[in-house]
Amino acid sequence: MRGFEPAGKLLRQRVRAAGESRGFAVSRLLTHWSEVVGEEIAAQTRPVKIGYSKGGFGATLTLLTTGAAAPMMQMQLPQIREKVNACYGYNAISRISLTQTAPIGFAEGQAQFTPAPKAAPKAPDPQVIAAAARTAEGCKDAGLKSALETLAQNVLTRSAERAAQKKG
Structure with a gap:
């Protein structure tokens, strides 16, 4: 081992192998x-594969989109092609094919292109807040006191959740 390595460096080979199996020579795409x-186009499309013709130049990029967004994406194909070719650095993509899918379906056909928003954190129980305040009561430094209260709230909340799981 050479010590710590960035996660991106550890995953680079796997991402490249997965991308190349779908025809993506440049995994950055x-x-x-x-x-x-x-952002607008990425929210409505996802690259699925790149197909290369046997003797010709240029490749076909297949994009997945929903049926409702397909007409708008069809009108933007020349701009998408220019942007993708700029990523490659040369005129690699000569044609873009749109594949429409329903909003629900199996693995590849699912049309959720953007991740779901994170759920808002629950407000802590007032009893937990009071117990955490009592725990950090004797501390004089305001920053340290705040950190101790937060730590105590996290510990007390987790222990209460574990106790509820054991009961249920």
Whole structure:
């Protein structure tokens, strides 16, 4: 081992292998899709594969989109093609094919392109807040006291959740 390594460096080979199996010679197209084509287009499309013709130049990029967004994406195909070719650095993509899917379906056909928003954290129990305040009561430093209260709230909340799980 050479010590600590960035996670991206550890995953680079696996992402490259998965991308190359779908025809993506440049894995950046998959990993940075929203940066390549823009947030609006990335929210409605996802690259699925790149198909190369046997003797010709240029490849066909297949994009997955919902049926409702397909007409708008069809009109933007020239701009998408320019942006993707800019990512490759040369005119690699000569054609883009749209594949429409329903909003629900099996693995590849699912149309959820953006991650679901994170749930808002629950407000802590007032009894837990009071117990945490009593725990950090003797501390004089305001920053340390706040950190201790937060730590105590986390510990007390987790222990209460574990106790509830054991009962249920």
